Amino acid sequence: MGRRALLAGVGTSLLLGAPKTGMRVLSSRPEDLEMPMEGFSTWITPVEKFFVRSHHYTPDVKLADWKLSIGGKVANALTLTMEDLKKLPRVELVSVLECAGNGRGLYEPTMAGLQWEYGSVGNARWAGVRLADVLRKAGVRDGAIEVWFDGADVPVGTQPEFQRTIPMKKALDPNTLLAYEMNGAALDPSHGFPLRVVVPGWAGDSWVKWVTKIEVRDTEFEGFFMKTGYRHPGKGVTPGVAVDPALMSPVTNLNIKSVMASHADRSEVKPGPLKLTGAAWSNTSPVVSVEVSTDAGRSWKAATLGTEKAAFAWRLWEFGWTPPKDAYYSVMVRARNAAGEMQPLQQEWNPSGYSHNVVQAVRLNVTAKPSAASATMVHGDFVAPPAVLNQSCLGCHTVEPIQQQRMSRGQWEKEVEKMQRWGAPVKPELKDVLVDYLAKRYGMRPIR
Ligand code: HEC
Numbered sequence: 001m002g003r004r005a006l007l008a009g010v011g012t013s014l015l016l017g018a019p020k021t022g023m024r025v026l027s028s029r030p031e032d033l034e035m036p037m038e039g040f041s042t043w044i045t046p047v048e049k050f051f052v053r054s055h056h057y058t059p060d061v062k063l064a065d066w067k068l069s070i071g072g073k074v075a076n077a078l079t080l081t082m083e084d085l086k087k088l089p090r091v092e093l094v095s096v097l098e099c100a101g102n103g104r105g106l107y108e109p110t111m112a113g114l115q116w117e118y119g120s121v122g123n124a125r126w127a128g129v130r131l132a133d134v135l136r137k138a139g140v141r142d143g144a145i146e147v148w149f150d151g152a153d154v155p156v157g158t159q160p161e162f163q164r165t166i167p168m169k170k171a172l173d174p175n176t177l178l179a180y181e182m183n184g185a186a187l188d189p190s191h192g193f194p195l196r197v198v199v200p201g202w203a204g205d206s207w208v209k210w211v212t213k214i215e216v217r218d219t220e221f222e223g224f225f226m227k228t229g230y231r232h233p234g235k236g237v238t239p240g241v242a243v244d245p246a247l248m249s250p251v252t253n254l255n256i257k258s259v260m261a262s263h264a265d266r267s268e269v270k271p272g273p274l275k276l277t278g279a280a281w282s283n284t285s286p287v288v289s290v291e292v293s294t295d296a297g298r299s300w301k302a303a304t305l306g307t308e309k310a311a312f313a314w315r316l317w318e319f320g321w322t323p324p325k326d327a328y329y330s331v332m333v334r335a336r337n338a339a340g341e342m343q344p345l346q347q348e349w350n351p352s353g354y355s356h357n358v359v360q361a362v363r364l365n366v367t368a369k370p371s372a373a374s375a376t377m378v379h380g381d382f383v384a385p386p387a388v389l390n391q392s393c394l395g396c397h398t399v400e401p402i403q404q405q406r407m408s409r410g411q412w413e414k415e416v417e418k419m420q421r422w423g424a425p426v427k428p429e430l431k432d433v434l435v436d437y438l439a440k441r442y443g444m445r446p447i448r
Contacts, residue, residue: 103356
């Protein structure tokens, strides 16, 4: 068992990098932080507001020890320092980075995984070198099909390594970068210092952080995060039903999406003019329009798009509206891209909750007499945690990633078994006690 990894997880509360306050903490270690809704009001997302997604603990990389190796199907294997890398032409671009699992927490029925809502997305200015320039220097040999990346991060316990590949065509795309800067400064440790992959238009699973090794391959990589994780059926499947990963493909292109950030769902507003605002983004095809409906989708009007734009960036939008009478409104927003793709009105389900992009509906109660704040919904009954939770589950991470789940007993059993495979010490005679507790305390929420 990864005793060392377990111990390493305890006691070290050291978090590297810039302080990040106001973020929704899904897990403090490994670090998973969600951007608050106000992040959708600026074109460039400041680093301290930018969402963080990490499968392993954040490595403390020292530039003096860092090197990038490029090998595999190349004519000249290379080892580069940051100084070598910076001799190649510098390229800068603004791009959205969105986690494949953004919106997972909004799926019905719920599934295991970090329960992101809207904010595992951000828009930053990235600078670095073209991956194609580095590959050209190494000389890609005939028969190469994909490029593999590994970072300086190491798995927790017996968790699989986070290693990913992108197809050769995407690797050679002039917009695919190895970035050493984010918003004009060296990358923050949480965002991959000193080097990360930038794949504009594609979901974050391809944007490997802390890159140390690149390999050009002539066979398909079989690693967990390619063959099991980050796969989508490419169509709607029966909600709640498992799909064989072999029948799914890796998540690549982002989905066209828009978010209204100025008003929270089910909030109350006073009569009078309102300014609705938010952001919209897409994949390699840019956003061309954002429309708002204030009558639950019966009619749509164009929102005004922000002036700041770039090929892969998000677009801010605003819409002025004076509610005609005091009523309960369903305000909806939808975006369309140049390729004609539009957000759906119903979210199709997929087993891991990827690529959520249903038209968002924000319910607003327009009233001159605001009521007392409505009670927050409480999920599950409070049940005192059994000692086995502490003994088995809190060695590598805190209770945060557990608390946000809403799962059936069967799903919890699978999740506990996954953690056992990664090294969680669960005494066989206590497994049922643990699963019963988790299912009761963090049970499935009723389908709305
Ligand atoms: C050996 C270390 C380790 C132990 C012990 C451990 N976990 Fe985890 N767990 C992890 C890691 C690492 C992640 C983050 C995985 C990721 O982001 O890819 C995680 C993530 C999770 C998540 C988020 C969803 C997911 O699957 O990524 C849940 C829920 C969870 N753990 C539950 C538990 C429960 C319940 C226990 C006790 C049976 C437990 N963990 C014990 C390592 C551990």
